[in-house]
Amino acid sequence: MTDFVLVAGAWLGAWAWDGVAARLRGAGHDVHAVTLSGLAERRDTRPSGQQTHVRDIVEEVERLGLRDVVLVGHSYAGVPVGQAAERIGERLRRVVFVDANVPVDGESFLSGWPSEHVRRTIDAQGGYWPPLGPEDYAGQGLTDEHIARIVGATPHPGVTLTEPAVLTRPLGELPATYVKCLLDGDEPMPAVAALLGSDRWELVTLDTGHWPMFSQPGALARVLHEAAIRP
Numbered sequence: 161m162t163d164f165v166l167v168a169g170a171w172l173g174a175w176a177w178d179g180v181a182a183r184l185r186g187a188g189h190d191v192h193a194v195t196l197s198g199l200a201e202r203r204d205t206r207p208s209g210q211q212t213h214v215r216d217i218v219e220e221v222e223r224l225g226l227r228d229v230v231l232v233g234h235s236y237a238g239v240p241v242g243q244a245a246e247r248i249g250e251r252l253r254r255v256v257f258v259d260a261n262v263p264v265d266g267e268s269f270l271s272g273w274p275s276e277h278v279r280r281t282i283d284a285q286g287g288y289w290p291p292l293g294p295e296d297y298a299g300q301g302l303t304d305e306h307i308a309r310i311v312g313a314t315p316h317p318g319v320t321l322t323e324p325a326v327l328t329r330p331l332g333e334l335p336a337t338y339v340k341c342l343l344d345g346d347e348p349m350p351a352v353a354a355l356l357g358s359d360r361w362e363l364v365t366l367d368t369g370h371w372p373m374f375s376q377p378g379a380l381a382r383v384l385h386e387a388a389i390r391p
Contacts, residue, residue: 161188161189161190162189162190162228162229162230162253162388162389163189163190163191163192163224163226163227163228163229163230164181164184164189164190164191164192164229164230164232164384164388165192165193165194165217165220165221165226165229165230165231165232166180166181166191166192166193166194166232166234167193167194167196167217167231167232167233167234167237167240167241168193168234168235168237168373169233169234169235169236169237169238169260170235170236170289170316170321171199171289171290171291171310171313171314171315171316172199172200172234172310172313172314173195173196173199173200173201173202173313173314174193174194174195174200174201175193175195175200176193176234176371176373176374177191177193177373178193179373179374179377179378179381180373180377180380180381180384181193183377183378183381184381184384184385187381187385189385189388192220192224192226194216194217194220196212196213196216196217196237196240196320197212197213197216197317198212198314198316198317198320199313199314199316199317200313200314203314206317207317207319207320208319209319209320209323210239210240210268210269210319210320210321210323210324210325211323211326212320213237213240213320214240214243214244214247216240217231217240217241217244218244218247218248221244221248221251222248226251227250227251228251228253229248229251229252229253230253230254230255230256230384230387230388231244231245231248231252231254231255231256232255232256232258232384233255233256233257233258233260234258234259234260234371234373235258235259235260235261235370236260236261236269236316236320236321237260238257238258238260238261238262238263239260239261239262239263239269239325240263240320241255241257241260242255242257242262242263242325242327242331242334243263243325243326243327245334245336246327246328246329246331246334252334252335253335253388254335254336254337254387254388254390255334255335255336255337256336256337256338256339256383256384256387257336257337257338257339257352258339258341258372258373258380259339259340259341259344259370259372260338261349261351262331262351262352262355263325263327263331264325264327264351265324265325265326265327266324266325266326267324267325268321268322268323268324268325269320269321269322270321270322271324272349272350272351278321279322282318282321282322285315285318287317287318287319288315288316288317288318289315289316289317289318289321290315290316291310291311291312291313291315292311293311294307294308294311297310297311297369297371299343299369300343300344300368300369300370300371300375301343301368301369301375301376302369302371302374302375303374306371306374306375309374310371310374331355332354332355332357332358332360332361333358333360334360335360335361335390336355336358336360336361336362337361337362337363337364337383337387337390338352338355338356338361338362338363338364339364339365339366339372339380339383340363340364340365340366341365341366341368341369341370341372342365342366342367342368343367343368343369343370344369344370348363362390364383364387366379366380366383
């Protein structure tokens with residue numbers, strides 16, 4: 161039995177993991193889905209930045225006294241999850257990045273890709289990044305119901321996207337699985353490709369889009385289970 165700690169990406173809360181969590185529990189694991197500050201049922205908690213999200217994850221692990229932890233970060237959440245993974249020390253069994261950004265010391269989530277439009281949107285929306293329109297989720301293996309749930313999710317606190325990550329050791333030293341969702345592009349981003357050169361990292365692919373917790377929860381749960389039982 162493994163303790164999974166699941167963290168979804170921008171706009172989403174713990175609710176996004178319901179289908180995956182049920183399958184993991186059916187396989188005998190304990191599952192703890194985390195809603196980050198400023199999102200979903202915690203929308204009235206105003207985060208002071210990305211480091212607040214790192215603390216959210218670390219404090220959940222410590223509050224529950226978890227050990228043998230598999231930390232899972234999807235999309236944006238890969239940035240705080242990667243930082244939290246090194247901070248929980250020997251409690252960590254493995255970290256899994258699901259089609260996720262990874263933290264790069266001194267760089268933010270928005271570093272390294274054309275982000276001026278996102279920054280302008282955050283400024284215009286009072287410091288928040290609203291979910292994209294329905295048309296932006298086409299071709300990702302999602303149903304109309306899935307898309308409606310994401311579009312109706314919480315605007316994401318913009319400051320968490322612009323604050324730089326803080327790492328105290330090379331991320332490649334952590335035992336990690338990277339899950340690349342092929343409908344969102346065949347190749348991992350350069351920062352991920354570099355980390356996959358580590359003998360402690362493995363690459364797994366899923367033939368689905370960027371939100372596999374909705375489009376293929378069973379397949380994603382199997383990948384997570386297999387990551388947990390790796391030596």
